[in-house]
Amino acid sequence: MEKLKQILAFNEQFVETKGYLPYMSDKFPNARLLIVTCMDTRLTELLPQAMNIKNGDAKILRVAGAMITEPYGSIMRSVLVAVTQLKVEEIMVVGHHDCGMVGLEGEQMIRSLQQKGISVEKMKQFDKPGETVEAWLTGVNSVEGAVLRSVQMIKEHPLFPHDIPVHALTITPDTGKLEVIHVENSVS
Template identity: 40%
Template structure:
């Protein structure tokens, strides 16, 4: 069975027998985040069903934006666009940038990505089109805590983000669930 078939089978089972905590009331949850906050975090699989509960955040309470290394690459990149919708359309009042220890981006380089792309048949011309951004993005990440600081600063300096929105920087321990504050957005 393919991965798609596995997912469709799991979905049919889920819909036929939804978990008890998905009550009728829960199904009516608003798309607006109840806690009026947005999390920018990594796509690491170890954070799934672990990070939000470790922060006391449940379904319907926050907008969660996931991206490799929880980074921002430009003044209007995909993460910033998501934040703009969060703030101006969905009522988000605070932003939390949450990196994590043992992040795979710390070992990722543009060179390793390009090598893998070429091996998978991506043309040199296609790589050339994105090489500058790829290098700036992949080669810039060295340490998760510093990346959190850099991301918070990029958001804070972005002219599209209102000054009255606190932006916090946190580091998550993917083995223990412990959170450490790197930057307190209230200070």
């Protein structure tokens, strides 16, 4: 609650002093770009700075490990909205080194949830055909594997338009250095 109070107090000042003026833009990304990246806090300012992305330039979806795992999930739906309604013409999936999702064991997540008071019985109810809750909570083996899997999920999605290139990159959270893992030439 304390954090919320602080934020609301700051916000009042922000609006009053027109702190928003340097950030004004419309809903269409100026660079016609969508970035799918991780929720890691180190990337919040570093990633746009390192990629020369200003406010209003790109749609940015942030999800643990930059992983898109569900064809019917809200991340994949957001990708489809971006390319059909928001003028996005190119997509970059950007994972990062030292990501918390790399090497995350489902078992470790189960133990942590138990410590938070979630019973094993309750978790079992969350199993679905073909995938246990433990498997669902498991991370990936490598950051490269994670971004390539997300690119594959997008490219092979039956509703995804084929003329939109989807690239895979990694970023180093210490330096902002980008590495290209997979590049796709525009079809147009």
